[in-house]
Amino acid sequence: MNCARVKIKICGLTNIDDAAKSVYYGATALGFNFYKKSPRYVSPSKVRRIVEALPPLVTPVGIFVNQKERAIREILKFTRIATVQFHGEEDQVFCKRFSDVKVIKAFRVGPGFDPESVKKFKVDAYLFDTFQADQIGGTGKTFSWEVISAVKWDRPVILSGGLNHENVFQAVAAVKPYAVDVASGVEKMPGIKNHRMIQAFCEAVHFLSEKQPGN
Secondary structure (H helix, E strand, O other), rough: OOOOEEEEOOOOOOOHHHHHHHHHHHOOOOEEEEOOOOOOOOOOHHHHHHHHOOOOOOEEEEEEOOHHHHHHHHHHHHHHEEEEEOOOOOOOOHOOOOOEEEEEEEEEEEEOHHHHHHHOOOOOOOEEEEEEOOOOOOOOOOOHHHHOOOOOOOOOEEOOOOOOOOHHHHHHHHOOOEEEEEEEHHEEEEOOOOOOHHHHHHHHHHHHHHHOOOO
């Protein structure tokens, strides 16, 4: 594994200051939650202003949960976002309708998790999060990383679920993901980030890169 390739996605952003700090410390993707029941929900109008202020080579990601295609497309057009993350029960057919944008499909890892069902989704990346019956994402809890590290995936893997600056080293070593995704692990409260925690998280991932042979 070349840890220099591990990307950082900061998720659940709701304001421009937190977005700017995330980019400053090394995030290359930012997640914006359009699921209205989420404590990290942010309006499309706010997201548009944030996206317009982002520097080049930073990817904004729109997060949707069981929303209708027309509503999703209206938000994408308005916010100028070209990468979606489906975090609900969206099936393979629904995901294929979005072949004109990049698609990340999230899967919650818990009892009965079936890797073969994941592989049926021909999307751009798989994101693995922790299953919790009463909460979709942002649980602050990890899952058994061995469940996915033992599988040979045919798509880039994004690791999520309870990550923070203290455990991301072990997580990356165990899973060898394409990217890591963090929300609650860098927050003061849902949707409001702690800039020192963002810095510590990004520095932990960068430290992995520096320790690789040849770097």
